[in-house]
Amino acid sequence: MVSRSEVLSLCRAMLRAGRQYPHYNLREYTKRRTLDGFRMNNTDQSKVNEAYAEAKAQLVVLERSVKFHSLYPPKTKNIMEVKLQ
Amino acid sequence: MAARGALLRYLRVNVNPTIQNPRECALPFSVLLRRFSEEVRGSFLDKSEVTDRVLSVVKNFQKVDPSKVSPKSHFQNDLGLDSLDTVEVVMALEEEFGFEIPDTDADKIHSINLAVDFIASHPQAK
Numbered sequence: 001m002v003s004r005s006e007v008l009s010l011c012r013a014m015l016r017a018g019r020q021y022p023h024y025n026l027r028e029y030t031k032r033r034t035l036d037g038f039r040m041n042n043t044d045q046s047k048v049n050e051a052y053a054e055a056k057a058q059l060v061v062l063e064r065s066v067k068f069h070s071l072y073p074p075k076t077k078n079i080m081e082v083k084l085q
Numbered sequence: 086m087a088a089r090g091a092l093l094r095y096l097r098v099n100v101n102p103t104i105q106n107p108r109e110c111a112l113p114f115s116v117l118l119r120r121f122s123e124e125v126r127g128s129f130l131d132k133s134e135v136t137d138r139v140l141s142v143v144k145n146f147q148k149v150d151p152s153k154v155s156p157k158s159h160f161q162n163d164l165g166l167d168s169l170d171t172v173e174v175v176m177a178l179e180e181e182f183g184f185e186i187p188d189t190d191a192d193k194i195h196s197i198n199l200a201v202d203f204i205a206s207h208p209q210a211k
Contacts, residue, residue, distance in 0.1 A: 008172055009188045015176050016185075031173075038169055 002052045010055055011038050017062045022073035024080050030062065130182075132205045139200050142181050146174060159196040171195070184209040 011034060018030030041051035136156055144151040149164050160166045160174060175191045182204055186194075194200050204210045 004168070005188075005192060008168060008192065011169065011172050012176070012188060012191065015172070019176075019180070035169060035173060042167075042169070 002049060007038070007048075007052060010052065010059065011035075014055070014059050014062060017059065017066055020066050021069055023069060024078040026069060128208050128210075130205055130210050132201065135182075135205045135210070136197075136201050138181055139178060139197055139204065142177050143174060143197060146170075146177065154197070156197055156201070161195065163196075175200070178204070183211040 014034045015031060018027055018034065021027045021030065037055070041047060140154060140156065143149055143158075143164075144154050148166060148170055153164060155163075158164050160171045161168070166174065171194070172191070175186060175194055178200060179186050184207065186203070190203060194203060
């Protein structure tokens with residue numbers, strides 16, 4: 001049985017990994033998807049362990065993906081990252 | 086009594102320091118030490134500035150009603166956020182102030198007050 005603090009720290013680890021993408025769209029997507037994913041599985045208590053194991057696997061995939069995407073960072077700044085003047 | 090006075094006068098040390106080799110004496114160690122610690126101490130952020138920034142981050146949060154946000158708000162009790170939303174808010178604060186908040190401390194931040202106190206007491210906050 002995974003504890004609540006373990007779930008929260010896994011969520012935090014995924015969010016932190018997603019922050020390291022050089023691409024704006026990947027960053028935003030990872031943030032949105034991890035929070036939605038954790039929230040969806042919040043309700044069903046019997047499936048918590050499965051969901052936790054799945055999320056752990058996804059975290060490994062995420063870390064690897066961050067490394068790949070960092071090899072080819074975008075050449076121009078995304079319009080969404082430009083501060084409004 | 087007189088012997089004591091004579092002894093003390095004999096043992097009196099000169100107040101003016103003898104000028105040492107100027108190359109070695111450019112920055113005496115005590116001055117260096119003080120300067121370094123002043124830099125570290127000076128990097129603590131001002132509490133009112135921290136409060137303003139924290140409030141603006143929380144108000145920009147989509148699930149929060151900006152009119153309900155006050156410096157004493159509790160994330161779960163007053164603002165109606167659940168624990169995942171709290172994690173998200175703490176992440177946003179990490180990004181705003183540019184330093185990592187470890188998990189054990191992040192779990193304890195349940196209200197805006199606690200967040201402000203933690204950030205104001207952390208030397209790496211920018």
